[in-house]
Amino acid sequence: MEEVHWADVIAEDLLKRGRKHRIATGITPSGHIHVGNLREMLTADAVRRALIDKGGEAELIYIADTFDPLRKRYPFLPEEYERYVGMPLSEIPDPEGCHDNYAEHFLEPFLESLEILEIPVIVKMADEMYKKGEYEEVIRISLQRRDEIAKIIEEVTGRKLEEDWFPFMPLCEECGRINSAKVTGFDDKWIYYRCQCGHEGKASYRGGGKLTWRVDWAARWKILGITCEPFGKDHAAAGGSYDTGKRLAKEIFGIDPPYPIPYEWINLKGVGAMSSSKGIVIPVREFIEVLPPEIVRYIIIRVKPKKHIDFDPANLLELVDEFEEGLRKKDRAVELSMVGNVEYSDVPFRHLVVVGQIAKWDLEKVLEILKRTGYEIDERVRRDVERRLKYAKNWLEKFAPDKIKFEIAESVNPSIFDEKEREFLSKFAEKLREDMKPEEIHNLVYDVAKEVGIKPAKGFQAIYKAILGKNYGPRAGYFIKMLGIDWVKKRFIDVCS
Ligand SMILES: [Zn+2]
Ligand SMILES: [Zn+2]
Incomplete structure (x- = not known):
């Protein structure tokens, strides 16, 4: 019996919990969003589709971590960007000057790609969520219950937090950094802080800073009503952020944590492990110019989230063969990968x-x-x-x-063929008929080679040399058929004369 697709297995599990689902995804737009990041989006989308197929309701939320600080000056950034390190991505100018800010510069092409890949998302910008006050309630809860939160984090991670730790990173109004100030106290209206730049000030509950990562994650589950979320395996490790998130969700925010879908990384062969901080990446937007969206979806959806994906773009043809075969067999992974309006013919x-x-x-x-x-x-x-x-x-x-890759040779020098090859080509041309199918043409190579007394490999080589001027080429039967029997006959006779 055929194995049930992983997305269907997860969807069945989710439906046992409820009929309506909100699946969260999140990526920090600190640089070009690359193919590796697609795993999060496509894992979520496959589950979304599976839920809908089974009569559930599901939507995808994409949270862009625009309020995260720029961690360092990446190799692709000009030197003057050194001074923006530590500032929220939403508050830094676009390095190329074409968008409102740094975050949007990298987000726009990614969101475009999601559209092409037919991944419908509700986009939430973290900085806007903070500025609009969507986080206000959870920030109050987090500050008031600091001690309990600290205890949970210490217990789960085994790490000791500093005495004066607070789950909040104030945005310093003086230096603009969101990773340099410490909370010194808070009241109903303000959160007080002291920054490494020397400034002492007060931050608003609306956009005056952000929750620290582990707390922020659980808090957004509450704010957005998230029921399911795929995330990289690093978050899933014992003592990792999902473990703290689970406890914070239940014990602090009074909600059930979302159904977790940890996933493994994607390795693009020849491109190295996909990580945007290393500089060598293929932006998603570029990748989908080269491969059809349904194939890009399939690369990821065909593999269980917990399995590592090694993909070599040079070996695409095998994967596409598999996809086309799956299309004929109504394979579920192919079905979940197909995009609307696309109808395949039987031309491979x-x-x-x-x-x-x-x-x-x-x-x-x-x-x-x-x-x-x-x-x-x-x-x-x-x-x-x-x-x-x-x-x-x-x-x-x-x-x-x-x-x-090949190019049809304009002409071929007859002196590159030996006596036997010439004999082979002229006999082959003689026997080649217009009504032959590719397979028959292929078999004819063996027949004629035998008749002439050469190895079939030498026969194939003679054919490629006569057409392309080199020793190898595409599968001969189809190739000759595609070139046209008449044309091939004439070419073979020409090189033998
Ligand atoms: Zn731009
Ligand atoms: Zn400062």
Whole structure:
């Protein structure tokens, strides 16, 4: 029996708790939001879809941690950004000057990507939530119950907190940093602080600072009514932030903690572990220019959250084969990955990569070749081919290994063939017939090689040399069919004369 998809398993669990769900996701827009971050979004979205499929109600909340401080000057930032370290991302200028602030500069392309990937999110900016007073109540609770909170954190983490610790980071009105001031006291109206810059001041409950990370996380579950949340495995470790969050939720904020979905990292081969602080990342926005959204979804949704994903963009074709196969079999992971308005024809992506190169990416020529190789071309096929051909081209240019790239040689020097190869090519041309199917053409290579007395590998090589001027190329049967029997015959006769 087929295994139930992980998203369906989680959805069933969630439905036992209730019919309506709010799934939270959160990413700090401190730099380009990269493919690794997509796991959080797609894990959440797969569960959202599964819940809806089962008759539940579900929505995705995306909290952008715009009120977090800039932790350091990242390699992609100019030197003068040194002075913004410690300031909230929402209060720092856009390094490229095109958006209202730093956070929005990195958020906008990411939110665009979510739209293309058909992940519907309700976006909450943390700085706005604080400034509008959505956190006011939980900040009061957190300050008043500081001792209990400190005790929970100490018990769970085994770490000792300082005597004067408070779960609140005041935003210093003098130096603008949100990680440098200490709370010295509070009353109904104000939170008093002393900053490392020397300033002493008072902060408002509305935007005058933020809760420390572990407390903030549990607090937002309460504010937003979160019932489920995927998060990176680091938060799930024993003594990690989910463990404290669980207790803070129950003991301080009086709520049930959300259903946790810890997930493993994604490794893009050749790109290193995906972490935005290291500088070498592929921004999501760039990635989805190269791969179709349903394939990007599938890369993540096909794998259980707890399993590590190693993905090599150069080996995309195997994955797409699997996707197309799943499409025919109505595989659940494929279903959860599909995006609306997209209808697949039965032209494999693998073919488009080859045909596109033969046709130099001209759509009409591509369709002509496909017709010649037995595909029926109607409006639907045309639309599909046009859409996926673009991706095939982008993928080939950006990620494909060289062995997949080729160019038809304008002409080939006959002197590169030995006697046997020439004999093979001319016999092969003789026997090649217009009505042959790719498989028959493939078998013909073996037959003719045997007849001439050479190894089949040498026969294939002769074919590629005659067409491409090199020893290897795409699968010969399809390739010859795509190039056109007439053209191939003529080419083989030419090089033998
Ligand atoms: Zn910008
Ligand atoms: Zn200060």
